[in-house]
Amino acid sequence: MSQIDMHVFNELKDTAGEDFIGELIDTFIDDAPNMIAQIRTGLEKQDADVFRRAAHSLKSNAATFGATDLAALARELEGFGREANFDIGDRLEKLEVVFQQVAGQLGNLKP
Amino acid sequence: MDTAPVPAKLLVVDDNKVNRIVLTRSLEKQGHVVETAENGAEGLIKLREQSFDLMLLDIEMPVMDGFQVLEACLKDVELRQIPIIMTSAMDELDAVVKCVELGAEDYLSKPVNPILLRARVNASLEKKRLRDQQRKLFRTFATSAVAEELLAKGFSLGGKYVEASAMFADIRNFTTISESQDPADTIELLNNYYALMFDAINKHAGIVNLIQGDGLMAVFGAPVWREDHREQSVYAALQMQELLQVFNQQQAERNKPQIRIGIGIASGQVIAGYAGTQDRATYTCVGDTVNLAARLETHTKVALKPILIDGNTCQGLSSDIGLEPLGDVLFKGKTQAVAVYAVTRGEPHNG
Numbered sequence A: 001m002s003q004i005d006m007h008v009f010n011e012l013k014d015t016a017g018e019d020f021i022g023e024l025i026d027t028f029i030d031d032a033p034n035m036i037a038q039i040r041t042g043l044e045k046q047d048a049d050v051f052r053r054a055a056h057s058l059k060s061n062a063a064t065f066g067a068t069d070l071a072a073l074a075r076e077l078e079g080f081g082r083e084a085n086f087d088i089g090d091r092l093e094k095l096e097v098v099f100q101q102v103a104g105q106l107g108n109l110k111p
Numbered sequence B: 001m002d003t004a005p006v007p008a009k010l011l012v013v014d015d016n017k018v019n020r021i022v023l024t025r026s027l028e029k030q031g032h033v034v035e036t037a038e039n040g041a042e043g044l045i046k047l048r049e050q051s052f053d054l055m056l057l058d059i060e061m062p063v064m065d066g067f068q069v070l071e072a073c074l075k076d077v078e079l080r081q082i083p084i085i086m087t088s089a090m091d092e093l094d095a096v097v098k099c100v101e102l103g104a105e106d107y108l109s110k111p112v113n114p115i116l117l118r119a120r121v122n123a124s125l126e127k128k129r130l131r132d133q134q135r136k137l138f139r140t141f142a143t144s145a146v147a148e149e150l151l152a153k154g155f156s157l158g159g160k161y162v163e164a165s166a167m168f169a170d171i172r173n174f175t176t177i178s179e180s181q182d183p184a185d186t187i188e189l190l191n192n193y194y195a196l197m198f199d200a201i202n203k204h205a206g207i208v209n210l211i212q213g214d215g216l217m218a219v220f221g222a223p224v225w226r227e228d229h230r231e232q233s234v235y236a237a238l239q240m241q242e243l244l245q246v247f248n249q250q251q252a253e254r255n256k257p258q259i260r261i262g263i264g265i266a267s268g269q270v271i272a273g274y275a276g277t278q279d280r281a282t283y284t285c286v287g288d289t290v291n292l293a294a295r296l297e298t299h300t301k302v303a304l305k306p307i308l309i310d311g312n313t314c315q316g317l318s319s320d321i322g323l324e325p326l327g328d329v330l331f332k333g334k335t336q337a338v339a340v341y342a343v344t345r346g347e348p349h350n351g
Helices: A006-016 A018-044 A048-065 A068-082 A091-109 B017-029 B040-049 B066-075 B093-102 B114-141 B144-153 B174-179 B183-203 B229-253 B288-303
Strands: B009-013 B033-037 B054-058 B084-089 B106-110 B160-171 B206-212 B215-220 B261-276 B281-286 B307-310 B322-329 B338-345
Touching: A006 A018, A006 A048, A006 B017, A006 B114, A018 A048, A018 A091, A018 B017, A048 A068, A048 A091, A048 B017, A048 B084, A048 B106, A068 A091, B009 B017, B009 B040, B017 B033, B017 B054, B017 B114, B033 B040, B040 B054, B040 B066, B054 B066, B054 B114, B066 B084, B066 B093, B084 B093, B084 B114, B093 B106, B106 B114, B160 B174, B160 B183, B160 B229, B160 B288, B174 B183, B183 B206, B183 B215, B183 B229, B206 B229, B206 B281, B215 B229, B215 B281, B215 B288, B229 B261, B229 B307, B229 B338, B261 B288, B281 B288, B288 B307, B288 B338
Parallel strands: B009 B033, B009 B054, B054 B084, B084 B106, B261 B307
Antiparallel strands: B160 B215, B160 B261, B206 B215, B261 B281, B307 B338, B322 B338
16 A cells, blocks of 8 residues: 555655655654654653654654644644643554654665 | 746744754745744744744744734844744644734744745745845935834824924025035035035934925924924024024035025925825925925015025924014915915023
8 A cells, every 4th residue: 555645756756856855755754763762761750841842853754745644643643742631542553653664665766 | 927936034933953954954945045944032042143044933833922022022122123033833724813913924834835935935035135234225215213113113104194394405506505616525515515404403303304405304293293393394494594694604615516405394284195006105294284384485586585484393392492473475376375484593402
């Protein structure tokens, strides 16, 4: 199943330029695990601010690449963070699975 | 809409690397020069170190968020002039509205659409260009304090009634003077004359809103209200006459013609506002009070007194200003006679 909305992705390619899309994908695949790690840290330390901000960044980047499901999951976590509610069930695990799929598919989209 | 923008220097402030790259690349493709900062604090440092035409500012950031940067910029006289476009996620609309209410120029939601990005950046740069022109124009006609106040509070083209003092000043026999000398000398004479008159008017918180040939119009108490506008206008008139004496001495020494001026001042309600178009407007005052000031100025030729004021202007004048009542005069176009006073003596003072 495709995790990437190609309409959004192609628009991004236009915006950043063909020559930069590879660098952009690499940056995201490098940065996103840090964001996920921060979400986890926020959760473990019950630090709603760290949790929310990391989820916010991940949501923003996922939306930029057209990773719609990943963005939706991150947005949901951001909402939990805003309310300092850490009762997130298995949402973070789900998000990690979806991220792996997104990362793989983006890797294939590199020129 | 695809007019080529003048390359501008932009600052992108965003804690997210992907966002920074996308914005920077996109803006560079549109011909701009882009600097980046990773958080608000770093952004402010760059803003103070370098000169920027526009800033794109993320709201959600560590260390110092977009709100704090926006507030710091709006408080700073220098930074206030840089337009700020907030960049935010689609679901942060409440925060965006707050920023625009605070004074942000515009906003863009992320992921950024390149067409909207181009349109909003160009529109903001164009508005900044117009504001810079306005600032220059204001500074030509008013003190920088007045100019800054106007820019800070903004202005609308619509007029309103305000209490103010209107002044007209005109050079006597200017036609004769200009016919007797070289055109270049005439312009030099006018420029030297105006420099002195503007100085006297600005020192007394007046603003010159019209110069035409050898005459000028100034207003006191508007657009920035001050209670003592009558007294300030009279002090300005006295200083204008005094500066003119010095000017005439210099003219005499250089064998150049000397000039005399008549000044008329009237106080009361005026209709004040910016007349013109959104792109090109001047601060204008109209109404009976303004007409009366013009008539009083003309009447100086008949009364043979250099400064004439109406009864309303006499109210609340300092005791060091001498007044000579000249009786009631019925001016052309007026239904009621007006009490006219000649200002006879006084110590010009500053402020």
